[in-house]
Amino acid sequence: MVFQKKFELISSQKLSEKIFRLGFFAPEIVKNACPGNFVHIRVGDKSSPLLRRAFSIFDLDLKKDCFDILFKVVGPGTEILSRKSTGENLDLLGPLGNGFEIPKGDRSPVLVAGGMGIAPLMSLAFYLVKNQKIKPEKISFLYGERIKGGFVCLEDLKELGIKTLLATEDGSEGFEGMVTELFLRKVKETSFVKDSPIFSCGPHPMMKTMSELSKKHNLFCQLSLESHMPCGLGACWGCVVKTNRDGGEPDYKRICKDGPIFDAREVELD
Numbered sequence: 001m002v003f004q005k006k007f008e009l010i011s012s013q014k015l016s017e018k019i020f021r022l023g024f025f026a027p028e029i030v031k032n033a034c035p036g037n038f039v040h041i042r043v044g045d046k047s048s049p050l051l052r053r054a055f056s057i058f059d060l061d062l063k064k065d066c067f068d069i070l071f072k073v074v075g076p077g078t079e080i081l082s083r084k085s086t087g088e089n090l091d092l093l094g095p096l097g098n099g100f101e102i103p104k105g106d107r108s109p110v111l112v113a114g115g116m117g118i119a120p121l122m123s124l125a126f127y128l129v130k131n132q133k134i135k136p137e138k139i140s141f142l143y144g145e146r147i148k149g150g151f152v153c154l155e156d157l158k159e160l161g162i163k164t165l166l167a168t169e170d171g172s173e174g175f176e177g178m179v180t181e182l183f184l185r186k187v188k189e190t191s192f193v194k195d196s197p198i199f200s201c202g203p204h205p206m207m208k209t210m211s212e213l214s215k216k217h218n219l220f221c222q223l224s225l226e227s228h229m230p231c232g233l234g235a236c237w238g239c240v241v242k243t244n245r246d247g248g249e250p251d252y253k254r255i256c257k258d259g260p261i262f263d264a265r266e267v268e269l270d
């Protein structure tokens, strides 16, 4: 069920120069949301920006009926959002999207995040440990950033007890290189990755690499994809991704409605 109404902003935290965490009291959304869902937010009161902006649900608190989003300021919409104060009411639409498929059984999940791709994967990590009661030491969290200072949520991961492998492009922390290179090393070194459910989110080139690796090594990997989303409801076809299952006829799917979670072996990313 999808709701559209004004919800109160109850917390606002600046985590770094450009990264913010906002919390909303939104019982309707919280009761209907699952990891991988997102909300569409009208950030301005005026006509500009006209279109809503999409943000993954980052943390759900079922007891307090609230949820958080985590976002980076990249343009006018996120800049306006970063200036909102607690007590303000914002027009939200959600929960939207299909959410991650969480396989049953005790196979060890592998989560691979790049940059702000951390947001939907943290909601999954919270869910796996708190709701699915998966032992945190069974979860591998691979997390890449450009530089050491770019990481967020490391304390949250530590509190959850999840072992986290970091990668930085300049080698200032953890593995030197892209997180996808670290992931490939794991695939080659350890047999468990091949049997594991893998979940990934990050910038478009990273999603393309994860898709290619999943096809090549036949991995069960779910990608959380992003795109500009004019309506968020499946009506405008402004957010399509090309898919091709088993080498058949190509098809186009809407990231907002059919996704944002897709099997990495199914999508064809440019």
Ligand SMILES: Cc1cc2nc3c(=O)[nH]c(=O)nc-3n(C[C@H](O)[C@H](O)[C@H](O)COP(=O)(O)OP(=O)(O)OC[C@H]3O[C@@H](n4cnc5c(N)ncnc54)[C@H](O)[C@@H]3O)c2cc1C
Pocket (backbone or CB within 6 Å): 038, 049, 053, 054, 055, 056, 057, 069, 070, 071, 072, 073, 074, 075, 076, 077, 078, 079, 116, 119, 120, 225, 226, 227, 228, 229, 260
């Ligand atoms: C399902 C979904 C979930 C998302 N979750 C998060 C999240 O949890 N945290 C977060 O920080 N961001 C998230 N995003 C991206 C977020 O929606 C955009 O950063 C935001 O809309 C930018 O708005 P803006 O007005 O500030 O910038 P704009 O002026 O719209 O864009 C600024 C720059 O960012 C690029 N850009 C904007 N939107 C996207 C996008 N969706 N994908 C790739 N590039 C984009 C533009 O091309 C431009 O270069 C998500 C997007 C989708 C579709």
Ligand code: FES
Pocket (backbone or CB within 6 Å): 228, 229, 230, 231, 232, 233, 234, 235, 236, 237, 238, 239, 240, 254, 255, 256, 257
């Ligand atoms: S944003 Fe309109 S169909 Fe996806």
